[in-house]
Amino acid sequence: MAYTVGQVARVAGVTVRTLHHYDEIGLLSPSGRTAAGYRRYDDADLQRLQLVLYYRELGFPLEEIAAIIDDPAADPAAHLRRQHELLTVRIKRLQEMVTAIEFAMEASKMNIQLTPQERFEAFGDFDPEAHEAEAEQRWGDTDAYRESNRRASRYGKDDWLRIKAENEDWGRRIVALLASGAPADGPEAMELAEEHRQIISRWFYECSYEIHTGLADMYLADERFTAHYENIAPGLAGYLNEAIHANAISRA
Amino acid sequence: MAYTVGQVARVAGVTVRTLHHYDEIGLLSPSGRTAAGYRRYDDADLQRLQLVLYYRELGFPLEEIAAIIDDPAADPAAHLRRQHELLTVRIKRLQEMVTAIEFAMEASKMNIQLTPQERFEAFGDFDPEAHEAEAEQRWGDTDAYRESNRRASRYGKDDWLRIKAENEDWGRRIVALLASGAPADGPEAMELAEEHRQIISRWFYECSYEIHTGLADMYLADERFTAHYENIAPGLAGYLNEAIHANAISRA
DNA sequence: CTGCCGCCTGCCGCTACGTCAGGGTCAAGC
DNA sequence: GCTTGACCCTGACGTAGCGGCAGGCGGCAG
Numbered sequence: 365m366a367y368t369v370g371q372v373a374r375v376a377g378v379t380v381r382t383l384h385h386y387d388e389i390g391l392l393s394p395s396g397r398t399a400a401g402y403r404r405y406d407d408a409d410l411q412r413l414q415l416v417l418y419y420r421e422l423g424f425p426l427e428e429i430a431a432i433i434d435d436p437a438a439d440p441a442a443h444l445r446r447q448h449e450l451l452t453v454r455i456k457r458l459q460e461m462v463t464a465i466e467f468a469m470e471a472s473k474m475n476i477q478l479t480p481q482e483r484f485e486a487f488g489d490f491d492p493e494a495h496e497a498e499a500e501q502r503w504g505d506t507d508a509y510r511e512s513n514r515r516a517s518r519y520g521k522d523d524w525l526r527i528k529a530e531n532e533d534w535g536r537r538i539v540a541l542l543a544s545g546a547p548a549d550g551p552e553a554m555e556l557a558e559e560h561r562q563i564i565s566r567w568f569y570e571c572s573y574e575i576h577t578g579l580a581d582m583y584l585a586d587e588r589f590t591a592h593y594e595n596i597a598p599g600l601a602g603y604l605n606e607a608i609h610a611n612a613i614s615r616a
Numbered sequence: 617m618a619y620t621v622g623q624v625a626r627v628a629g630v631t632v633r634t635l636h637h638y639d640e641i642g643l644l645s646p647s648g649r650t651a652a653g654y655r656r657y658d659d660a661d662l663q664r665l666q667l668v669l670y671y672r673e674l675g676f677p678l679e680e681i682a683a684i685i686d687d688p689a690a691d692p693a694a695h696l697r698r699q700h701e702l703l704t705v706r707i708k709r710l711q712e713m714v715t716a717i718e719f720a721m722e723a724s725k726m727n728i729q730l731t732p733q734e735r736f737e738a739f740g741d742f743d744p745e746a747h748e749a750e751a752e753q754r755w756g757d758t759d760a761y762r763e764s765n766r767r768a769s770r771y772g773k774d775d776w777l778r779i780k781a782e783n784e785d786w787g788r789r790i791v792a793l794l795a796s797g798a799p800a801d802g803p804e805a806m807e808l809a810e811e812h813r814q815i816i817s818r819w820f821y822e823c824s825y826e827i828h829t830g831l832a833d834m835y836l837a838d839e840r841f842t843a844h845y846e847n848i849a850p851g852l853a854g855y856l857n858e859a860i861h862a863n864a865i866s867r868a
Numbered sequence: 869c870t871g872c873c874g875c876c877t878g879c880c881g882c883t884a885c886g887t888c889a890g891g892g893t894c895a896a897g898c
Numbered sequence: 899g900c901t902t903g904a905c906c907c908t909g910a911c912g913t914a915g916c917g918g919c920a921g922g923c924g925g926c927a928g
Contacts, residue, residue, distance in 0.1 A: 370905065380906085385885060400893060402906055421713070426884070444721045451714045452822075455707055461673070462703045469696045570704075622874065632875085637916055652924055654875060678915075 366396075367405045376413055391430050392416055415443055422450045463578075470579060470589065530563055538604065539597045548606035557604065557611035573612040580608035618648075619657045628665055643682050644668055667695055674702045715830075722831060722841065782815055790856065791849045800858035809856070809863035825864040832860035 373380045386392040387403065392412055394403040405413075412433065419429045432438065438446075538556045546552050557576075564571040564579075571579075583589045583601050593601035625632045638644040639655065644665055646655040657665075664685065671681045684690065690698075790808045798804050809828075816823040816831075823831075835841045835853050845853035 368906075379886080381886065382884080384908090389884090398893095398906095400906080401908090402893080418713070418717075420884095441721065444717055448714060448717045448721070451710055451717065455710045455714070458703055458707045458710070461670070462700065462707070465670075465696055465700045465703065469693065469700070620875075631917080633917060634915085636877090641915090650875095650924095652875080653877095654924080 365406060367410070369394075369403050369405070372405045372410065372413065376410070376417065378417070386413075386416065386426075389426060389430075391426050411440075418443075418447050422447065422454070466575065466579065467582065470582070534559055534563065535596060539600065542597055542600055542603050548603045549610035553603070553607035554611040554614060557607040558615075560604070560608070561611070573615060577609055577612045580605040617658060619662070621646075621655050621657070624657045624662065624665065628662070628669065630669070638665075638668065638678075641678060641682075643678050663692075670695075670699050674699065674706070718827065718831070719834065722834070786811055786815065787848060791852065794849055794852055794855050800855045801862035805855070805859035806863040806866060809859040810867075812856070812860070813863075825867060828860055829864045832857045 367375075369380045369383050373383055383392070383403070387394065392409065394405045395409055396404040396406070398404060415433050416426075416429055419432060420426070424432065433443075534556065538553075541552055541556060561571050561573070561576045564576075583593060584605050590601045593604060619627075621632045621635050625635055635644070635655070639646065644661065646657045647661055648656040648658070650656060667685050668678075668681055671684060672678070676684065685695075786808065790805075793804055793808060813823050813825070813828045816828075835845060836857050842853045845856060
């Protein structure tokens with residue numbers, strides 16, 4: 365029912381200093397003190413802290429958080445609703461960045477130059493940045509980050525040569541298939557589409573069927589990608605697109 | 617091919633001051649200067665800036681970003697891969713927060729008390745926070761935020777009474793249906809399940825069928841929710857769960 | 869040649885804490 | 899009853915990543 369700073373800090377995942385700070389600026393003052401001056405937090409304080417942390421995660425400055433939380437018109441449910449909306453907006457934003465990255469990856473694999481605008485499109489609409497200095501600083505210690513680091517630096521020259529070789533081998537085979545007149549939704553084409561997906565998954569990122577069909581459509585929608593494939597063999601862009609779609613449908 | 621600070625700032629969505637700062641700390645120094653001392657950025661600089669901004673968005677401190685980018689072992693593709701992974705990890709994290717919010721919403725609708733641990737679970741695993749002070753401060757001016765604000769504060773006492781009334785009306789009807797012996801996967805039960813989903817969507821958040829079935833499972837998995845429904849009528853928790861699943865399947 | 873906008877370099881300010889320093893407190897164990 | 903170590907307190911200064919302003923030069927359209 366009553367907690368010390370240390371206990372609150374541990375359960376909420378913040379530092380004691382942070383709680384001191386919130387007390388100083390009046391954002392979250394413990395409901396009481398012991399005779400010796402120790403801060404005592406109760407359940408209501410924890411609830412408030414939770415709100416504070418969520419809004420902080422969402423990037424609001426502390427002062428504004430105080431205003432939001434102390435708004436008498438906003439009951440708990442209203443906060444939840446607002447946070448839910450903000451979160452979904454942010455997820456959408458990150459997903460756009462992911463798409464942009466996937467786009468850039470495809471482009472880089474094919475040596476396609478991006479225009480400056482495209483470079484920053486992912487940030488474009490509503491402001492470019494976001495900070496998260498502290499959190500991500502600590503992130504440096506998380507498994508996820510280490511894992512990412514490890515994997516990102518794992519590929520040596522040899523690997524790159526292998527990737528290139530795999531890609532070229534795949535390219536030769538699909539060109540041959542196209543030339544042979546085999547249908548784009550036939551088993552051989554679908555098999556090559558699947559292989560294409562697995563090459564991406566193995567060497568780059570987990571490429572779901574959904575992502576894969578997205579890529580396929582991009583190959584047609586973006587003329588530079590179209591040109592890349594058409595340069596290899598006329599009709600290849602459309603052929604690959606169809607094969608990928610057929611493959612995705614058949615595996616679903 | 618060559619850009620001034622202002623131009624770069626505009627296309628990248630940062631301020632001139634930021635570019636000055638990056639120049640000062642050596643994170644991104646323009647490749648040249650004019651005779652008059654004007655900074656001149658070229659395409660390579662833009663490319664580097666893009667990397668910087670992505671890593672910044674991902675929360676890395678600028679110093680670390682410099683180290684990452686200047687790492688000779690990391691080619692462009694490696695950066696893309698790393699960013700892709702980091703982004704997906706972050707999206708997962710945000711989605712967990714969303715789930716936690718949805719959980720809290722359900723709990724609050726039913727007056728269920730959360731334990732302190734549950735309060736902060738969403739932050740738990742890897743650190744609690746994330747900042748984004750600047751970005752989200754500016755966010756204060758975006759449509760999304762205003763919209764969110766508007767909707768969040770739109771409900772007055774009357775609305776709450778209506779929500780409560782709707783809920784109770786729905787409750788009475790499903791209890792009656794359960795008592796009548798109608799099957800949980802019958803049309804009436806499914807209709808009530810659908811209504812349940814729409815009440816959430818209308819008043820709280822867009823509740824997809826996927827989310828809805830997730831909620832349904834939670835009603836069974838979490839004993840407090842189970843108890844809530846079982847208190848209304850024995851067997852109701854399981855009945856509702858089944859009805860929601862049946863409804864979701866039939867609409868898919 | 870005169871605006872006016874854009875660029876330059878300081879330099880001070882701000883937020884949200886981190887990080888001591890210097891000193892009291894509390895429960896456990898001897 | 900006294901020590902010990904973990905925990906708490908209050909200043910106070912430091913830091914990152916810019917924002918913002920002052921004071922002054924540069925460039926080009928009219």
